[in-house]
Each structure stands twice: as C-alpha cells, then as structure tokens.
Amino acid sequence: MTTTTAVTVDFDLEEARRAYTPKAELPEVESNFEYDRDRFLRHSSTRDINPDPVALASFLTSAYHSLEKGLAMEVPRAGFGVRKIPSILAAVRELEATGNASVATRGARGSVRSYVRFHDERGLAMPAHLEEELRAFAAESGDEPLPGGAVTLTREKIKEATDFDYDRFIKTRYSVRHFTGEGVTPSDVRTVVGQALKSPRVCNRESRRVYAAYEPELRNNLLSYHHGNSGFGHRLGAVLVIAVDIREFDMIGERNQPWIDGGLFAMSLVYGFHAAGLGTCVLNWSEDREHDQVLRNAFHIPDNEVVITLIGVGHLPEQFDVAASPAPAIDDVLSVISPR
Ligand SMILES: Cc1cc2nc3c(=O)[nH]c(=O)nc-3n(C[C@H](O)[C@H](O)[C@H](O)COP(=O)(O)O)c2cc1C
Known part of the structure; x- marks a missing residue:
C-alpha cells in the first residue's frame, strides 16, 4: 500500500516565503x-x-x-x-x-x-x-x-598556456567558510587584483575599484555592515569591497553595466585567490538604499561608485567542509535560441 505524506498542518508556505527576505x-x-x-x-x-x-x-x-x-x-x-x-x-x-x-x-x-x-x-x-x-x-x-x-x-602559445587541468581547477573552487584567521597580505591581494584586471570590460574602460581591509579591527568593522558572514567572517584574512565607478559610462543602455563589469571582475578575483591557494567567499551587497548609504557614511566610498559585492579572503585549514551547492544540469541552462 502506498502512503502519501501530508503537508505540515497549519504551515503557510507563502507566509514563510514572505518572511524569509524583506x-x-x-x-x-x-x-x-x-x-x-x-x-x-x-x-x-x-x-x-x-x-x-x-x-x-x-x-x-x-x-x-x-x-x-x-x-x-x-x-x-x-x-x-x-x-x-x-x-x-x-x-x-x-x-x-x-x-x-x-x-x-x-x-x-x-x-x-x-x-x-x-x-x-x-x-x-x-x-x-x-x-x-x-x-x-x-x-x-x-x-x-x-x-x-x-x-x-x-x-x-595559447595551447601551452592552457595546458593544465581546468576542470579540476574550477571544481575545487568552493565558497569557503572555514579559515585559519591568519592575515592575507596586501601583496597577496595586489597580485590577484593585478591578474583580475585582465577580465573583459566594456570598451576596455577602467571602472573597477577595490577597497581592502586587512587589519582585524577594520575587517570586523566592515563586516559588521554585512549580512551573511556570521560564523566565519571573524576568521577571514582580508575583506574586499568591489565597486565600480559610474563616471566611466555614457549611455542609458549601460545602466546595468557596473554590475556586469564588476561581476566579471569579482569572479576573476575569486579564481585568482583560488589559484593562489587562498579561500574566498563572495559576500552579497544585496542591500536597499538606506543600508547602502550607511556603508557609504561609514567608509570612504565615493558617491560616483556603486558597491557591487564584498569578497572575504582567507587561509585554508588542512581539512574543512564546504556546502556542496549542487549545480543544475547543463540542459537546464543551455538551449538553442529560437526566433519567434
Ligand atoms: C553575489 C554573491 C553573493 C554571495 N553572498 C554570500 C554571502 O553573503 N554569504 C555566504 O556565505 N555566501 C555567499 N555567496 C556564496 C554562494 O552561496 C555560493 O557561491 C553558491 O552557493 C555556489 O557555491 P560555490 O561558490 O561553493 O560554488 C554569494 C555568492 C555570490 C555570487
């Protein structure tokens, strides 16, 4: 005989969804x-x-x-x-x-x-x-x-330069939430920022900006404005704010460009730290205008820049668990575009 599991009595899923995010x-x-x-x-x-x-x-x-x-x-x-x-x-x-x-x-x-x-x-x-x-x-x-x-x-030349196990490289990159607490040096960050500047950007215009916090007190102060790093933020070795300068843009079609160029840049930073043997966790800046302004009031982020995201960087312990974060099937994502 087959049985069906009843949905929890009196549980309002829609209400739960409403309460989940503002x-x-x-x-x-x-x-x-x-x-x-x-x-x-x-x-x-x-x-x-x-x-x-x-x-x-x-x-x-x-x-x-x-x-x-x-x-x-x-x-x-x-x-x-x-x-x-x-x-x-x-x-x-x-x-x-x-x-x-x-x-x-x-x-x-x-x-x-x-x-x-x-x-x-x-x-x-x-x-x-x-x-x-x-x-x-x-x-x-x-x-x-x-x-x-x-x-x-x-x-x-490209063949020689790409002669490494890319599949293994990307599949060992996870968002990390365990760190040793050891500081990440400005020189580590400089190297990776220099590499990430090679990311594609619209018409080669340079809009990307990074604000780094290395000192524990400053890092923790910065992280106190962020929602989503509890349990691990205090063990990071550096925290980066990724911003984009909107003086670089000049047409309405570019109204979302800061998040594109900034997002590509952020991804390159994450891969750069992975290549350097450091762990990262991208830290959302999914904030409303009031909270965005609070961060701007607390730190020197010019009015002409938009904050794209934060990135936490840190040293990896010998062994640690990560969220599996399963990816969808390729066919859920990839299809042939069809004309109407
Ligand atoms: C823009 C962005 C914001 C994120 N914000 C957070 C965050 O605030 N806290 C956190 O623990 N993880 C955060 N993540 C990490 C995601 O949860 C993670 O990338 C996703 O589950 C995929 O897992 P993976 O990075 O291990 O492959 C963020 C990722 C992105 C791209």
Whole structure:
C-alpha cells in the first residue's frame, strides 16, 4: 500500500516565503530604483557630459579602442576609425594639458602610432584630411614604449598556456567558510587584483575599484555592515569591497553595466585567490538604499561608485567542509535560441 505524506498542518508556505527576505511595496521599490538611477545620472555622461577627467579618459579609451579593434580585424579596412580620430587626438591633448595623462592617454598614443604604422606597412591610404595631423601626433611619441594597438598571439602559445587541468581547477573552487584567521597580505591581494584586471570590460574602460581591509579591527568593522558572514567572517584574512565607478559610462543602455563589469571582475578575483591557494567567499551587497548609504557614511566610498559585492579572503585549514551547492544540469541552462 502506498502512503502519501501530508503537508505540515497549519504551515503557510507563502507566509514563510514572505518572511524569509524583506518585501517591498511599490513606492519603496521605486525609491530604490531612483537611488540607483539618480547616482547613474549624477556621474555618468548619459544625460549631461561629466567634465571630470576620469569621464573624459573613459570616453577616450572607448574611442581609441575602436582603432585597436580595427587593427586586429581579419580583413582590415584602410582608413578605419575615421570618425573617432579627431576625438581621440583632442581628448589626449586635453588630458595631457591638464595633468591627467594615464594609461588611457598612453594607450591612445600607442594605438594612433600603430594605426599610422599599420597603414604605412601595408601601403594603405589613411584618411586624407587627417593624415598630416595623425603623422605629427604619432611622431611625438617617437619609439617610446607605449601600450595599445594590436598584439599577435598564436594557437600554440595559447595551447601551452592552457595546458593544465581546468576542470579540476574550477571544481575545487568552493565558497569557503572555514579559515585559519591568519592575515592575507596586501601583496597577496595586489597580485590577484593585478591578474583580475585582465577580465573583459566594456570598451576596455577602467571602472573597477577595490577597497581592502586587512587589519582585524577594520575587517570586523566592515563586516559588521554585512549580512551573511556570521560564523566565519571573524576568521577571514582580508575583506574586499568591489565597486565600480559610474563616471566611466555614457549611455542609458549601460545602466546595468557596473554590475556586469564588476561581476566579471569579482569572479576573476575569486579564481585568482583560488589559484593562489587562498579561500574566498563572495559576500552579497544585496542591500536597499538606506543600508547602502550607511556603508557609504561609514567608509570612504565615493558617491560616483556603486558597491557591487564584498569578497572575504582567507587561509585554508588542512581539512574543512564546504556546502556542496549542487549545480543544475547543463540542459537546464543551455538551449538553442529560437526566433519567434
Ligand atoms: C553575489 C554573491 C553573493 C554571495 N553572498 C554570500 C554571502 O553573503 N554569504 C555566504 O556565505 N555566501 C555567499 N555567496 C556564496 C554562494 O552561496 C555560493 O557561491 C553558491 O552557493 C555556489 O557555491 P560555490 O561558490 O561553493 O560554488 C554569494 C555568492 C555570490 C555570487
């Protein structure tokens, strides 16, 4: 005889779900969206052009990156990037003249020089009305080593560099909630941040920021603003706040871009620490406007940045348990897109 198990009497599952996480009525939902929207409008160049040099450097990076992409095309076109070149030259000049030279100006100079060489080496004509200015601009850098342009890779080089057990690498990465309590050094963090900067980012613009807390008192102070680290937070070796600078964005279509670039960056940090033999736990910043503001009031996080997430990093004990966190079946996630 088969029996069926009765659902627990008098248990209101929907009510339990309501109580599980904070619920919000429409006005509160709207005010939280407004909080994000207003910050985006205050600092991005979506509506008004932000005169800040960081915003200009971001515009420059996006523009010169078009040249880099053209240089790396399978079938390059003579004179590509013609619409972007005047902006690139003007932005470099303005940033340099105002003492704001950076990787953006150097990358732009390197790319313009590669652009001129690219045309010369192939006997291709540059846009006639810009040629003189382009040549003069490129000549200013001489043979100074500069970033930017195109890089040649080979299949062999990639094969050699990826000759390790990636499957094992990713399958041994778990969110860790046991740590020795030993401090993680600034130099450990610097190395991994440097590696994670290699993550993809929109138009190569540099929006990612990391705030690190190493000292136990500071770490614990920071963690006291976070919900979700109890039982293990005090044993971490460093806590990172991952933020994204919205001065880097300039159109409404980028309204969610901070969380994309910041999320990709966070993932690279997590893998970087895993490669370094350190454990991590991503610590959510799923907070409403009031609590987000509380963190901003307690620490120096500029108004032009959004907090994406926190990451706890620590040293691993000899042996420890992790939550299995089963992943779904591939077919639950992967399908062929179908046209309507
Ligand atoms: C954005 C984000 C926020 C998270 N926040 C927390 C958190 O606050 N506390 C925690 O213990 N785990 C947190 N996690 C870890 C997840 O629970 C974990 O990544 C998930 O269960 C998958 O398990 P795995 O990381 O071990 O593969 C977070 C993960 C992400 C990506």
